[in-house]
Every structure is written in C-alpha cells, then in structure tokens.
Amino acid sequence: MGCCRHQKMGKCREEGEGEFPMNPVKRLLCLGLLLVFASTSAGCWDRREINDLAIVLAVGVDRNPNHKILLSAQIFFPKVAGGGPQGNTGGTGSNAIGQTIMQSAEGVTIADAMTQLQSKLPRSLFWGQSEVMIIGEAAAAKGIRSYIDFFLRYVQFREHAYTYISKDRAVDLIKLQPPLERSSAEVLREMGNLKLGAQITLKELAQKIDGASQAALLTRIHITPFATAADAAHNNIQVTGIGVFKKDKFVGSLEERANLGILAITNELETKIFSFPIDTSGGHVSVNLVHAKTKMVPHIDEKGVWSMDLFVEMDGDLVLNTTNQFNSDPKFVQQVKKAWTESIRGDIEAALKRVQKQLKTDAFGFAEPFYRHYPKAWSRVKDRWNDEVFPALQVNLHIRTQLNRIGKSTVPQGIPESSIRKK
Template sequence: MIIWSFGHTMRLSWGLGLLALLLTGCWDRSEVNDLALITGAAIDKHDNKTIELTVQIFVPRGSSNISMDNGLKGSGGSSQSSYVKSAVGVNLADALSHLQEKLPRKLFWGHAEVIIFGEAIARSGIRDDLDYFMRAPQPRERAYMYVSKGEARNILELNTKLERNTAESLREISKSKLTLSVTLADLAQMLGSGSHAAALPYMELTAPLSLNNPDKSESFINATAIFKNDKMIGKIDDSTTRGALWLRNEIKQAVVTVVPEGTEGTVSANLIKSKTTLEPIIENGKWRMNVWIHTEDDALQNTTKLNLVEDPNAVKTVEKALNDDIENRVRSALDKVQHDLQADIFGFAGEFHRAYPKEWKKNQQRWDELFPTVEVAIHSDAKMLRPGLSSIRATQPE
C-alpha cells in the first residue's frame, strides 16, 4: 500500500499545472482564412531612392468570382485564381508594410514559389533585397529566382493556360531542368563563394504572333543573367546557356540535333545521362582546368542515310558530331563568360580551393585577375547507347 502525504500531493498538483501551461499549443497560430498567400513576387526599381514590390496572391476557388472592378488585376485566365498588388517603399520591408495596408488579410510568404527581379534593379544591385529574404522567417529558401527584361511585374500579370498562375508555370519550368534553375539558397551561396559571381535565368517576353492574334499568355525567351558582386553585368543567349549548363553539370534533359560530317540531313539525340567533372591543375605558376563531359544518348530521329543500326562507323560519326556540338557550346560559353564578362559562374574557384588550399589562400584575392587566364581543355565523350531499331532512311533506294 502507498500512502500519499498532503504536501506531496500539493507539489504534484503544482507540477502538473505548470506542465499544462507549457503545453498550451498554438498560441500564435494563424488561420488560413486570415492569410493572403503570396505565390510569387516581383521587385522593380521605381526611382533612384525607392523600389516597387509586386506580389501575386492566391485566390481560393470559392472567391474566384471577385470582380475586377475592385482594382484587382487578374492572373490565370477567367478563373482568376490569383491577382497582383503593388506598393512602393525605400526597401522591401518598407514596401511590404505599405502593401499590407491595402489588404484585409495578413501577407504570408510561406507559399512563394518564384521571385523575379526587374533588369533595372538587377543591374543596380540585389544584395539589400537578398538580405531581407534571408533574414525574414517566412520566405522559402527553395523559391526559384529569375531576372526579367523590363519590369518584373509584367511577368506576374501574364495570363496562364496550363497552370493556375505564372508562379506555378515558372516553378514547373525550373523543376524541368531544361534551363538554368536557381533557388534563393543557391543564389546566396554563389554570391558568398570565392568567385562572388552568380547566374540567374533571364526571361524576355516574346512578341505577339500578329497584330490580329496577340498571344497574351505566358511565353518567354530563355537566357541567363550574369552577376558579379551582386550586380548584373550582362547576359548570354539560350545557345550559350546550354554550354554553361554543361560546365556547371546541371544539364538533365536535352535533345541535341547535329549534322554528321560527310552526310546530308540531321540526327537528333535524346540525352539520357550526363556528368561533368572539373579537374583543376596548377603547374609552374599556370592555372589550368580540364573539363571532362560524359553523356549517354538515344537516337531520337535520323534524317540522314547513315545506318545507325548495323554500321558501327556510322554511330562513331554521330558521336563525333555530338562531341563537336558540346565542345563548341562550352567554348562559346567560356568565350563570353570567362573572357568578356570575367565572372566565374562555373565554380572554378571552389574546385581550385579544394584541390590546392594553400595556393588558393595565397591567391584568392587575385581571383578576378586569375580567372580570365585559366586555360580550359574540354574533353567530351558522347556515347550512343541505343541507335534505334529503324534504318528506313539508310535502306531507301537512290
């Protein structure tokens, strides 16, 4: 038999009471009905002293009949699954506070999928804006980053056909890995690295199909914006971007079309697997980089008379054409980025740092001077694993 004393019982009651106070649960909860969910944000330069923040806010289906007469700019077609609102401030935090004054619900960054910088503010510097996104608790470090030609808010205001809004469209483009894909965390890491350089996908709206058929849905020309010390210093086109992706080991999906030597027609190969390895070398005071690129491909379409099924030499001819195409694209990216813009977006600084820590420590302050002088040797090894089962073109009579 256990006999409890009165004093022991009182102490136990007080202890349970204190424990209950610690388990009060969601004392700072926010109901979803009280939140304005931001799905995308655009940052533009308003004047020399202020910026304009534009947010795309998700509208629940039950509220999709909101009238455009209320000053809401629809995005997402007739369903109006989102709308955009803007405010001006001296910085992001200030603009956000002014924007909050215009809305009945509390703005919430937790669902923001994309952040777009207008080119004007990208060229003037984005470090202060990154400071806000990295300090504030709500913005997602996995949000995808973009730069747009002209005003970034125009991207958020585009109509969409396949997705609910432009933020979802851009998220799916980034996830596809067909073009450069950079998150907020990636951008902060690149600018904080030894190279102090970064690359972001650059969007330019395409022209209308015709005067009688202006296409107002999302339609972009993809390129890459190059940053150095948080400021955009230039851009490279879509073809050169492919070469940069090879160097960064970030190309996951691609269809490469080549013209094999000595033939008429083309061969299109579907990329199955790709791996790029960087090998830094320092010898006799010279800094060199070996780039090893290995790809595995399928023959997707063959409009030449090469018999890829039965002739091994034909396969080697196509593989050589693939290697030449890869090397030309990589060399084009090097010529533009390494020699013209002189911004190390390829991660060469990190490779030398890891391989030669002592030499790097002595020369890291001179990296901007050293990077353009690094000799780069490109070694491409494309393998046609599955040439296909059809040889119709090769067996056609003359």
C-alpha cells in the same frame, strides 16, 4: 496492541487513518502549476485563421526610376478558387484561370516596401507558400545582396524558392495568368522542376555569391505571347538564357550556344535535344540527351601556369536521321558521335569566350576546385581571381559522347530503299 508496526500501518492504510494532510503551500503551488498548464495548452489563443491570411505564391522585385524598390506579390484568390461563378475548380478537371491577384508597393528598402504592401491589404501577408522569386534586371544591376539578406532572414520566406532574373519587369510577370497553369508562379515552379535552365534556389544563390568564385547564374526569363491568348494578361513565360552575376550584381547574359555550354560545364544540362548536320549532303541527325556529367580537374605546373581540365561525358539516344545512311552502320555511328562532340565543343567554347574573356566572371565555379586542391596558392590570388587570373586561365576540353540507342528502325524513314547508302 499485540500487532506489529507493519500490520498497524497496513491497517491504517486500509482504514484511511494513515493519510497525511498536504501542506497548504504545496497545495497552492500545485494549483498554480495546473493553471499555468491549462493556459499554455490551449490551442486557440494565438490562432491565425486562413480567412485572415493573404497567401503569397510568388514575389517580384523591381527598381523604379525614382530609385525606390518595387515589391510585388502574387496572392492566392480564394473566392475564385472556391468554385464560384468565375472559377472552374470543381470536378470537371478543367484548368482554373484567374486564381490569383497582384498587389505591389514601393519603399526605400525591401523591408519598407513590405510594410507599405501590407498597408494596402486587409489580410495578413503569409509568405510561407511562396515558391518563386523574380528579380528584374534593373534591380539586379544595382545589387541583390539586400534582397537576399532580407528574405533569408525573414522567418516566413522559403529559402528553397526558385529564383529567376527577368528581362521584363518582375511586376509584369507577376500579373500574368497563363492559360496552361493556374498562375505564373506555378509555371515557373514547373520550369524549375524540368530544369530548363539553371535550377537555383534563394539559398544556393546566397552561397554562390559568397563563395570562392563570388559569382552565380540565374535562369533568365521573359514574357512571350500565347497563340490563343485572349489578351496580354494571359501570355506565357519563356526561358531566354542565363543571367550572370559578379558578386551580387547582374553583369550580363548568355544566349543560344553559350547558354548550353555553361549549363554543360556546371552540370546543369538535363533537358536537351541536339541537332546537327552529319555530312555534306545536308542531312541532319538529332540526339536526345540522356545523361551528362562534367568533371573539373585543376592544375598548377612547376612554372606557375594555372589550367583547368574539363572532362565532359554525354550519353544520348538517336531520335532523328534525315541522311541516307543506315542507323546501325558503325561508320555512321562514329560520324554521329564525332559531329555531336564538335557541336558540344562549340557550345562550351562559346560559353568560355563570353564568360571568361568578356564578362570576366567565374560563373563556372572554377575557383572551388583550386581552393580545395591548392589552398596556399589560392589564398595568394583570391583578391584578383576574377579580374586577372580567371580570364587568363587555360581550359583544356576532353569530350566523350556515346549513343545508347539508335531507334526502333535501322534504316532512314521516308527514303526509297534504292537511295539508302549500303554499308
């Protein structure tokens, strides 16, 4: 009895006499929480095995003559890829041909077509691996806003998928099994990475058609024969120009010189070797593009005249000289730079004529700089920009070219020394 209260409490703890029984209500509550945690932490209750999925690699959208939408899916074929008798994906390092199958379905809307497509397959469609979207010209001419809305809204689809417009029907490109790659989806993904055309994703396409210009560009593709293809199914895909969209509708295409010009204006030109004549003797030179940059500077003068200054800079390496002049001759270098400048000027002027005067669609994105620099003036003309203001816009070109390297040899090859023009 002589010990203090704290000593008694310590003794009680040691002997276990100070334990208080848990309230029955609290005990039941803790038991219920444990059951909830146990059920929600189980990792297999909503599992989706890969054996139950149809993995989509590419999507194609067409419009049939009956005005219904045809949705095509390129689906990964695991039986072939598994190294069976049809596949060759083992340790040999050889290319596997035929690792995909194609299925398509039509519907009154893109969502209805997807529902019909799922009804044809025993596996659940999985769109999260789809890196390519192809839109046929017939479907694009009617408007692509509903397709963009669906694919950006649908939770599985990748918003960074490369988007193309096809001269041929999209379903025909989806069917292809090119010998050089495992699928046509992989071919188009690699082409997008190489920036052979306008590298546009689904998200960027939506932003451009809803932007100030209300216009967009897509790389235009078509089917081309492979020299060694066994049949049409093993043909290849080729970039054939640029498709121009006014708002959400395909209005026309650009090819050859106009194609290069619009890529130069929009800072999309990266992979290109320019070839052009250098003198009256018929000799040509070729310059490999190393760097290209275009800056847009808008102007509205005191008289209310709208104009755009384009400052184009290009650097390159000399890779071919079929003339009889020394590569290191300063006069020759100046001739090359002048000829290259005129070649680029011709490309850009061809693009301006086609896009500004004929298509009357601001695919260059000129509206954005005017919107940023002259917001009040822009607000007064935005409703008639593409139809009236943009076609009459004065464009001033300022082009600078530079040769970084002239090659390992300073003299033309394959020409007798006596025929080489001296400095």
